[in-house]
Amino acid sequence: MALVIAMVVLSSCIYLISTPKRQVNERLYDISLDLLAVAGEEHFLQDAVRGDSSGVDRMKAAMPANTCFRIDVKNESGALVYTGGSGCREFGEYALGRRTFTSGGDFYVAEMRVWLR
Amino acid sequence: MWCTLKASRGQVSNVDLLIGFFIVLFIVLSFTEVWNATVIQLGVFDSRRTMDRRISDVAEALVKTPGSPPRWFMLGTVNSTSVKSMGFAARDNVLSGERLGRTASMDYDDLRSILGLSREEYYITVTDLESANKTVLYSIGRDFSGQKAVASRFALLNGTIVEVKVSLYFENTTFMTT
Numbered sequence: 001m002a003l004v005i006a007m008v009v010l011s012s013c014i015y016l017i018s019t020p021k022r023q024v025n026e027r028l029y030d031i032s033l034d035l036l037a038v039a040g041e042e043h044f045l046q047d048a049v050r051g052d053s054s055g056v057d058r059m060k061a062a063m064p065a066n067t068c069f070r071i072d073v074k075n076e077s078g079a080l081v082y083t084g085g086s087g088c089r090e091f092g093e094y095a096l097g098r099r100t101f102t103s104g105g106d107f108y109v110a111e112m113r114v115w116l117r
Numbered sequence: 118m119w120c121t122l123k124a125s126r127g128q129v130s131n132v133d134l135l136i137g138f139f140i141v142l143f144i145v146l147s148f149t150e151v152w153n154a155t156v157i158q159l160g161v162f163d164s165r166r167t168m169d170r171r172i173s174d175v176a177e178a179l180v181k182t183p184g185s186p187p188r189w190f191m192l193g194t195v196n197s198t199s200v201k202s203m204g205f206a207a208r209d210n211v212l213s214g215e216r217l218g219r220t221a222s223m224d225y226d227d228l229r230s231i232l233g234l235s236r237e238e239y240y241i242t243v244t245d246l247e248s249a250n251k252t253v254l255y256s257i258g259r260d261f262s263g264q265k266a267v268a269s270r271f272a273l274l275n276g277t278i279v280e281v282k283v284s285l286y287f288e289n290t291t292f293m294t295t
Contacts, residue, residue: 026173034270035271038272064269
């Protein structure tokens, strides 16, 4: 009985401690999808695959100082064909959003990591 | 000696009773204190979760949906009777200036009702992130002082990257600010 009570108390504590972190991650995940939608709408991703990173640079300049991001674009075979981002050091919790797109008839996956500093 | 011990077998002295009583009292008071603190903490977490969900829902609807009906900004009267939900997006993460302009001219309480808020005060800003001074293009609602919950989302407006920042102010509640 004491063991069951101890487990319930322990799991409640773990749940309560982890809750705010999860909320922050959900916010970051929403932001990662926003940035991917913006990049997709303005063809930043297609441009990046073709070697033009000016769109990603626009995003980099526009982001608030505390918001960091990194975009990795992989081709159909999973090889990394582009990587870029805000340039700030990656640390702590981040959220990862994915978006698929085509460029020149080829299929790509963009992965957007977003974190706060 | 033997006779004395034998005579007091099974009896408790007053000092022992008093010590025992204080030990039990200490345990009960400690338990009550911990219990109260836990209940308060649970209430705070629950409030935070509710607020977080609410502000996320509002921000999500504004940047992802056109609202309902989709062309609500063309209506003669915009209030909670004619508009079921509010949205700024012409399409996913692409905002429409007409919707923002119409929202900015709306009555504060009407908009609060459409956003699904009850007693919360709100303040929404749309900031041009690509301008040198990060110009605020639209400010909707009232900016209150004090604690608030904030959700930031990113979108496009006329080809420019903008930040939609939704702030909710809650009365008499403790919550986090992000």
